Amino acid sequence: MSRYKAYSEYKDSGVEWVGAIPNSWDVSPLFSLASTDVLKNDDGAENNVLSLSYGRIIRRDVEDNHGLLPESFNTYQLVAAGDIILRLTDLQNDKRSLRVGLACEKGIITSAYLKLTAKQIFLDRYLYRLLHSYDTTKVFYGMGGGLRQSMKFEEMRRLQMLCPSLDEQKQIADFLDHETAKIDALIEKQQRLIELLKEKRQAVISHAVTKGLNPNAPLKDSGVEWLGEVPAHWAIRKFGFISMVVRGGSPRPAGDPALFNGDYSPWVTVAEITKDDNIYLTETETFLTKKGSEQCRVFSKGTLLLSNSGATLGVPKILSIDANANDGVVGFEDLTLNHEFAYFYLSTLTDDLRERIKQGSGQPNLNTDIVKAITVPVPPDQEVEAIVESIKKSREQFNALVEKAKRGIELLQERRTALISAAVTGKIDVRNWQAAA
Incomplete structure (x- = not known):
């Protein structure tokens, strides 16, 4: 706020959270x-x-x-x-x-x-x-x-x-309308940058898991319209053939304190899976009791999960812990494909899965038959590892840029809040302010 002058004289406002105000102002x-x-x-x-x-x-x-x-x-x-x-x-x-x-x-x-x-x-x-x-x-x-x-x-x-006087109120309001509009425009640019970075990150991941890292590799038709061509030496499988796709389950009756809000087993819900875009789920906010846990399936550490119901279906996550999961989640048990490769591949299908489900009627839901039928390209093991490492490296770079943009937004929002507070409480004098021509 150093670019703005203060008023020449102040008095105590008598308002604890305001402090001093200009001498000419009333309360x-x-x-x-x-x-x-x-x-x-x-x-x-x-x-x-x-x-x-x-x-x-x-x-x-x-x-x-x-x-x-x-x-x-x-x-x-x-x-x-x-x-x-x-x-x-x-x-x-x-x-x-x-x-x-x-x-x-x-x-x-x-x-x-x-x-x-x-x-x-x-x-x-x-x-x-x-x-x-x-x-x-x-x-x-x-x-x-x-x-x-x-x-x-x-x-x-x-x-x-x-x-302040009515004229001064208008001057303060005009000043803030003008200055916050400029800050809002900068925030919007940063938000758009974040969207573009995430789109680019997803495009890089999608290309890596469907085309590989070798641009000169011969290609073949996958036989799946939305997948297109894949490297000729890759296999084409369905998740139902390379894993046991099973749905989570919720203890009944729902909300029973003898089953829920315990401290025995981590409880994975759709909200836990979709709250961020981290690869691994390391902890949950809620737990089941021992009795509640015994009523439903326990997914082992390392299991790939996928949200399968509601508006946020189609989001993958890998467990870093043993945990129960509710019936809005499916797990891929005994998955023979590298779990991180499968995670990255499924993450590229989220929007497509939602769009496909949207064509139906009723509550959006990915039943296990739909999940089992999802086609997945399978490279040789050594190539899978190279693809995963390449994606992780690119992902870190994009994530760093996204975090930098988010921090920029936070700083702009802090400046916006501070500017409004300073102007409406008389900490800065904008009576002579004029918008630049």
Whole structure:
């Protein structure tokens, strides 16, 4: 923030998390600056459904929400452009979400959210930025009450707000709109870079497991349309012929404390397999009791697993531990192919498997017959080892670049948060700021 000057004189704000504010600023309770009139969509006339997502008010796709929307939107509240939306529920358990958003269009939103409308003496864009700053400094988390630690307007109506003049509010809001847009553009570039790196990484893996490392090797038709040509000296097999494909199983009845939440056997769920793109699963968050473990199959350390149900089906993982797995997971027991080669090969099929399953009806599910029928190219053992080592080396290089880009995003986000906080609390003076021509 060294490029921005401070105000010449400050005074104590009396607000613990703010500290000193410019001499000319005032402090007022929230209720004097904003109202919270709830107008319901009683007649159902408004159908632009909005939602708060990662600190932004976005449109919800009512055509593709898989039963996550109510039958009627009559209980939703009406929202106008300039309204500030706060999600002040689950404060006890969720301390990571961004809870404040600014509506840029009219629509409707769930009545579980708090809607604030700035009064004429206060600028909506500045109020949004100030509340956003309070959110990122976790001010709301110490204010809630009740089992869910949720808040209503009555519980935060006396929240102390910082009040520059209306002209100054507009200048601060204009400054932040301009500067955060530049930061957001840089973040978007880094996010796109990460996507491109992951696509390139996957293309390198796909080429290695289907074409090998020798560009001059003679090729043959695999006989499988989506696989195409493979090196002529490679064999073509199906997973059902090179392994015993078995489905995991869940103890019954589900949720029984005598079976679940124990400390005896690691419990692998689809979420455990799909939470990251690491090759190996080294630990699980939940365990079964001895009784629960005895009711279902134990997969041995080194077993290749594949998620086979839900929206995240088709993701492989290799066990580094002995573990039970639920019925959303299949295991490849007695696999005669190098497990890491098989892992990399299956990782290239994830999108294709999901697309194939999508053509069917009902709950997405890879049953064991489908998995057994998956074709896999099988190089000679020595070549398999060379391919695996080559992929690991390339993967490390791409992963390092991805991590560097992620760190860049973190730094940009930290700068964005710090800039907003500094401007709305008067730590920097932007009264004379002008956007570059």
